Amino acid sequence: MKQISTFTALLMAAGLAGCGGSSTTNSDFASVDIEQPVSDWQLVWSDEFDGDSIDNSKWTHEINCSGGGNNEQQCYTDSADNSFVADGNLHIVALPAEDDAPLPYTSARLNTKFQGDFKYGRFEMRAKLPQGQGSWPAFWMLPTDEVYGGWPKSGEIDIMEAVNLKVADADGNEEARVHGTLHYGRDWPDNSSTGKEYSLPDGANPADDFHTYAIEWQEGEIRWYVDGYLFQTQMASEVRYNNKDQAAGLIHRGWFSEYFDIATGELETHWDASPFDQRFHLLLNLAVGGNWPSNVNNTGIDAAAFAEGQSYIIDYVRVYQCSLNPETGKGCETVRQGYKDEETLSIGAAPIPVAPSGVAQNLTIFADEANPAWPAWDCCGGTTPTVETDDAEHGAVVEFVIGATPTVMGFSTLQAGTPAPFDASPMLTTGSVSFDMKLVTAPANPASVFKFKIESGGASTAVEIDLSSGNGGQEPVVGEWATYTFSLQSLADAGLDLSAIDVLMIFPAWDTGNGAVYRLDNVEISQPLPSLVLFEDQANVDWPMWDCCGGTVPTEEMDDADHGLTAQFVIGATPTVMGFKPADGSGIQFDASSLLTEGAVQFDMKLVTAPANPASVFKFKIEANGASSAVEVDLSSGNGGLEPVVGEWATYTFSLQTLSDAGLDLSAIDVIMVFPAWDTGNGAVYRIDNAKISAL
Incomplete structure (x- = not known):
């Protein structure tokens, strides 16, 4: 790895930054007629597709039938039927597959991994896009080294995507949009994405002619262009600090990253240039169907549109480096007035930091809808709590059913994709845990007693008491709603660490609840709010x-x-x-x-x-x-x-x-x-x- 890094540094010094590993490019840049966006952009990598074959020193074919993780309906091949160079263009062609094929279509996906890997620059493609319901061409980038973890934690940059071009709706309006998107954040399914769409002037369609699609990527900022027009800007988040120098909000809400600190092992959120501060490689592909195109416009795949093949035709791909500051990519911006205005600047999905001490924030675990950070949970009984909407008094509520297998039930942030333990310590003297409960069917065992239990710090501290103590000693009554309240002071006095509450349970005493059905609503940890x-x-x-x-x-x-x-x-x-x-x-x-x-x-x-x-x-x-x-x-x-x-x-x-x-x-x-x-x-x-x- 040290040898590779040294070699890459030498390439950067020679003005050829981005060629990963020990590979070199063979392009004759002097023969390329380039209209540089500004004079300080320096061409460092390109493929003009002027030969008679795909350059294997630049592109690698991916061969699989995995559906791209999006239920796409093509197998990617290295067949000359699916990708070839002719007339100065790269052709990627989606075709019907043989009758006994694993998927109904074939196509191609090419990448530059370890042959064209870049950190910052201008990435540009001139292309004519395919059309038809189910078509999905893309020009995009993935991280080469996945420093921050698997997708999407190390990021994804979609320079250009389009689906179902020229498909007309009932009023005759043709699909003509292209999209630019970033993917980042937490593990799927809690991942985040941010992007904008763009339509060409005068109703032009990207499937009718060649257009130029590009991004300019620098430290903390990425900009999207079509035919030189800047239509989207995305930026890293900028943290706001209060007068105690505590992170207390965001000046700009942009992208973010989440990964484990190597030294401490703690999962941390970062509001900086990561994950878009590492080297990425380029991809070109034409998918058929998948979760996106198959669920918009006329839905599905129009077999007639692909009967003779659909072609994604690429004139060139070019990569420039900002010679003024290759380390950050800054100084060569092709910008216009208003490129960070409301129309152009995308607002990201970064979590907003809150000052960590002395600031009390109420937590709603369930009130008319689920809080994904605090899912309803069955410890051990094998059932799945449900949200029911037939209650005239409360609307949507959570319903729990106890079967023959002993269990406890409630809400646990530990079951979320990203656990979010709650710090209730700032509201010690004024706060409480409260919820409404209705017993629909009593346990078969008449001696069963309902319990309330709350845990903190992965059960390092816990308090379990009779549920009735939160309602003046009254036991639940079948068919009646009642409110239960437990003061945080009393729970702390009983030994609960309020700083990391992660489980809240309501259940009949262990192995006594068979047959019980009960509902909960307005579950919260809160204090009266100031005004x-x-x-x-x-x-x-x-x-x-x-x-x-x-x-x-x-x-x-x-x-x-x-x-x-x-x-x-x-x-x-x-x-x-x-x-x-x-x-x-x-x-x-x-x-x-x-x-x-x-x-x-x-x-x-x-x-x-x-x-x-x-x-x-x-x-x-x-x-x-x-x-x-x-x-x-x-x-x-x-x-x-x-x-x-x-x-x-x-x-x-x-x-x-x-x-x-x-x-x-x-x-x-x-x-x-x-x-x-x-x-x-x-x-x-x-x-x-x-x-x-x-x-x-």
Whole structure:
């Protein structure tokens, strides 16, 4: 491995980075007419397909009938019927297979593994795509070394995919989209993917002519292009830290990786350039059918479309390196204004970090739907708990059935693909475990007693008590719902470590429950959530109405019967911002950290008089910890994009999760503002009521 690394380094120094192992390329780059995206991109690898055969020093045929892991219906072969070079192009052809073949079609899949392996650069293909229901051409990349684990933990980069091109719907609209996607994150089935689609201008179809598909990949950023137009940007996640230097959110939610630390053996989440910071190789293939194409458009596979074969025709594949900084790939970006705007930038699926200490977050294990991190679970009885929806009072509920085999039942995060033990220690004095339960059928044994058991740290600590102790001593009654509550303080006093709760059980005592059927709903570990009322029929003396700079005094005014007393703000000629703010030096701040996933800033507003400037746009701004963090957005974004209308009340809602993701430190909120954009609001009069920060 050391020898290989040294050789690769020598190739990079010679401007031929990316040729893995000890193989070399034979391309004569001087003969290739290249229109480089920018002058600092240097061609380091290419195949122009100008010969009369596929270059085996660059491409390896994959030979299998495995269906690509997607139930595809082709066998990949190295037959010249399925892949060949002619007329300056690589042809990959999907054909009907012989009658006795393992799968109904044959095709080809080629890769450059150990012959063209690259970390960062521009990867480009000019191609004409196949058509028909069931067709699935792809130009993509897989990790060569799988440093972070098997798929998708080490990543996948789909430069171009398309399915079912030219297939028309009932209205005659043809499928014409291409897709660019990243795959990453946790093990299947908890894997993540992020991507966007693109349609060519003027209704052109990728199956009718050649087009150029490319990505530019640099450390922490990947961009997708079609015919030189940048249609998607994806980036690594950027962590936000609070004023205690604790990871407390994401400034940008992008990709992430999860792998075991070599030194500690702990499974860790990483919000950095990984897994897209290792060498990848290229793949070209044409699949037939599979989970994606067979379930969209007209569904299935149109045998007539493949009767004479479908061809994926590739003019060239080229790889460039950024000569300004080959180690990071940065400095050669082919970008345009707005390439990180809402239309172009993909939001990823990275888990959002929460400050690890002192921040209490309520956990819902089941309420109308399952929490995949806490599946319902039968320890030993061989049954599968089900979600039933026939309960008129509770809607969807979990049903447990006890058979002849002794068992315990409940919810266990240890049974999830990625266990998520819950730290309830910040809510020790105010929190509880609670749930609703209905006994549908009593155990056959009349002496059976229902139990509640909770475990932590892989059963390193546990507490088991009679279920009835959570309902004032009342035993479950057939056909009746009852609420059971167990304080965290009492469980901790009984010896439970609250910092890593991972199993919660409700069951008839061991080997006494045969015949029991019972249902659970609203299962949670929680505490009462904080709330802050800024103005609701009267002012909050700790959070008075406030004019930053205009010299006015906001007033309380009576409005209509629905709103009564409201807060009124008037903008004069002096530029200003207005809202609610504690007095200077008071030290008053609001900690909304525990509301992160379910809370919002919400208020009603009525525009009494519009600003004299018709171009004025109202803004919402919130600050924390003396303006050390702040978020400012258009007010209309809190009301579905609708601007304020004179004389009409409207409700505006800004989720705390979104504000946190944008960089706000929720632990120390100290200013909330609503105002026309600076120096545009002269003449505006507006009223606010029911202003609060709370759980929705």
